[in-house]
Amino acid sequence: MIPAQFEYERADSADAAIALLTQHGDDAKLLAGGHSLLPLMKLRLATPSVLIDVGRLRDLSYINDAGDHIAIGALTRHRDIETSDVLAKEVPLLARAASFVGDPQVRHRGTIGGSLAHGDPASDLPAVVLALGGTLVARGPSGERTIAAGDFFQGFLETALAPDELLTEIRVPKTGSAGWSFQKFNRRAMDWAIVGVAAVVGNGTTGVGLVNMGSTPVRASATEAALASGASASDAAAVAAEGTEPPADLNATPEFREHLARVLVRRALEECGV
Amino acid sequence: MTVNGTKQEHDVEPRTLLVQYIRQEAGLTGTNIGCDTSSCGACTLLVDGESVKSCTMLAAQADGADITTIEGLAKDGVMHPMQQAFHENHALQCGYCTPGMVMASISLLKEHPNPSEAEVREGLEGNLCRCTGYHNIVKAVLAAAGGAGQKSTAGSAS
Numbered sequence: 001m002i003p004a005q006f007e008y009e010r011a012d013s014a015d016a017a018i019a020l021l022t023q024h025g026d027d028a029k030l031l032a033g034g035h036s037l038l039p040l041m042k043l044r045l046a047t048p049s050v051l052i053d054v055g056r057l058r059d060l061s062y063i064n065d066a067g068d069h070i071a072i073g074a075l076t077r078h079r080d081i082e083t084s085d086v087l088a089k090e091v092p093l094l095a096r097a098a099s100f101v102g103d104p105q106v107r108h109r110g111t112i113g114g115s116l117a118h119g120d121p122a123s124d125l126p127a128v129v130l131a132l133g134g135t136l137v138a139r140g141p142s143g144e145r146t147i148a149a150g151d152f153f154q155g156f157l158e159t160a161l162a163p164d165e166l167l168t169e170i171r172v173p174k175t176g177s178a179g180w181s182f183q184k185f186n187r188r189a190m191d192w193a194i195v196g197v198a199a200v201v202g203n204g205t206t207g208v209g210l211v212n213m214g215s216t217p218v219r220a221s222a223t224e225a226a227l228a229s230g231a232s233a234s235d236a237a238a239v240a241a242e243g244t245e246p247p248a249d250l251n252a253t254p255e256f257r258e259h260l261a262r263v264l265v266r267r268a269l270e271e272c273g274v
Numbered sequence: 275m276t277v278n279g280t281k282q283e284h285d286v287e288p289r290t291l292l293v294q295y296i297r298q299e300a301g302l303t304g305t306n307i308g309c310d311t312s313s314c315g316a317c318t319l320l321v322d323g324e325s326v327k328s329c330t331m332l333a334a335q336a337d338g339a340d341i342t343t344i345e346g347l348a349k350d351g352v353m354h355p356m357q358q359a360f361h362e363n364h365a366l367q368c369g370y371c372t373p374g375m376v377m378a379s380i381s382l383l384k385e386h387p388n389p390s391e392a393e394v395r396e397g398l399e400g401n402l403c404r405c406t407g408y409h410n411i412v413k414a415v416l417a418a419a420g421g422a423g424q425k426s427t428a429g430s431a432s
Contacts, residue, residue: 001310008288008334031335038330039312051288055335079324103400104385105315105378108324109331189399190313 003041010053014139014166017054021164022141024050030166031055032075032114035106036123060113060168063087068174069135074113074167078102078125081112091172093180093200097128100182103190113167116152119159119216121247122192124184126153126217127209129170131198137169144168153216178202179272183264184211187251194251195260197240199268201227208268213244213261220244223265233274237266275339277302278346286333292326293317295333296343304344304373308402315401318374318381319343325381327400344373347380356380356418365414367405375401379415388419 011017021028029048031037032055040046054060060075063084070090072081081087081098088095101107101115101124115125116136126149129136134149138161152160161167183197196211197220206227208220222242226235246257275282277300284299296319297303305328308316312330319328320342347354353361356376366372375398382389382397389397394415395408403411 002291002294003289006288008332010334031332034332034335035312035330038332042310053335102312103315104381104397105318105325105327105400106312106330108321108326108381189396 001042003038004044004047006041006048007050008053009050010056012056014054014057014060014168017052017057017166018139018141018164020050020052021166024052026163028052028163030117032111032117033077033109034114035102035110036114036118036120054166061111065090066171069171070174072112072170072172074117074169075111076113078107078110078112078115079104082107090174090176091132093132093175093182093198094125094128094172096180097124097182097198100124100184100196106190112170116170117159117161117167119153119155119157120192121153121156121214121217122212123217124182124193124196124198124211127196127211128182128198129172129209130217130219131200131207131209132172132175133205133207134173135171136167137171138162138165139168140165146171150219156215158216173205175200175205176203178205179274181268181271183268183271185260185264195246195257195264197261197264197268199265199272201269201272201274208240208265210240210244210261210265213241213246213257215245215247218244220261220265223269227269227274233269233272234266236274237262237269240265275333275336275341277341278343288332288334290333291329292319292321292331292333292336292341293328295336296328296341299333302343302345306370306373308370308374313402314371314374315378315398316371316374318377318401320377320381323381323384325378325400342377344376347376354380356383356414359414359418360411363410363414363417365406365410366403371401371403371405375403375411379411379418382415383419389415391416 028050060073062073198209222239241258306316308314
């Protein structure tokens with residue numbers, strides 16, 4: 001399978017990428033690791049007329065301790081997140097979740113920024129950044145702005161990024177000694193989650209993100225509210241699917257996904273020490 | 275890009291996939307196309323020393339990179355230790371997944387030089403074999419890593 005024809009541009013800086021986005025508008029797509037976009041292009045589900053390759057912007061690949069949070073360059077690969085000592089210590093949930101993305105080959109190429117900007121509700125990292133209450137930094141022609149993770153995912157494969165904006169950084173708060181857990185249910189090792197759960201509880205933080213439980217990555221807000229009012233892990237998990245609209249596909253009915261959400265959230269909360 | 279130590283240059287369409295480039299322009303057909311959807315790992319090769327599924331990378335993205343394919347492993351007629359280990363442990367039946375398995379295994383050992391059996395199984399999660407049930411493949415990778423209790427040490431190729 002071969003993608004439809006497109007024009008290939010390689011950006012040698014973030015500003016050059018933004019200039020190319022401004023020039024080509026909606027017809028252009030940014031290419032980072034390509035492991036979400038290229039499969040869609042091969043199936044001709046995506047047919048951008050211009051691809052702007054930002055994969056070589058190594059200055060957007062970093063994991064920095066920024067005091068109360070960790071700043072991660074958008075082009076940091078899953079492999080680098082999975083093996084980061086800084087993240088293992090400060091935000092272990094993110095490092096662990098990154099080790100569940102795809103398989104080693106995919107993690108050698110795929111990037112956190114690419115995964116978030118793709119906005120796929122079945123991807124692992126969006127739910128993690130949601131649960132952590134992360135912040136995303138976008139740069140456009142008129143400068144930089146920050147977007148709360150909760151405002152970023154707007155629809156199926158749709159984000160708050162404007163067509164001329166480049167996601168440059170992801171900021172995730174340090175979780176200290178808070179309990180955390182990442183649960184992923186799938187049938188084959190490298191598959192997307194049928195349902196996944198990212199949870200962090202403790203140190204004044206309560207975040208539970210759900211993978212593949214709606215048209216966007218979502219928080220289990222009923223569970224979070226129950227925890228805030230002192231519910232047990234099993235009582236809080238019992239309401240995990242409330243307010244969600246899980247999809248139906250070959251792997252699972254919505255009802256099965258709701259069941260999985262309740263079971264996986266309970267396991268996650270127990271692992272968090274709730 | 276450099277392929278198996280040889281610099282080469284071709285003009286290609288932007289949409290040319292790396293695996294197509296390797297097979298059709300470079301003429302190296304040892305890298306197989308399996309599922310073509312980045313699931314099966316048959317097209318795995320090394321880009322700057324790391325395993326990558328070449329059906330999900332554009333040739334243009336590999337511009338300037340150092341590529342190693344299955345053809346680049348044997349030196350002077352002597353198999354790479356991983357190839358030798360696959361041979362000695364009968365880690366293949368039909369052979370279709372084998373080039374990808376070997377390349378993924380080399381990348382795996384580079385990152386985890388002394389993996390446990392479980393780590394080998396997890397490390398090869400991106401490669402599907404429909405014949406062997408994986409047991410001999412896992413044995414071969416452990417043998418290549420110098421794992422204990424294997425019948426072969428696979429250390430003959432230096």
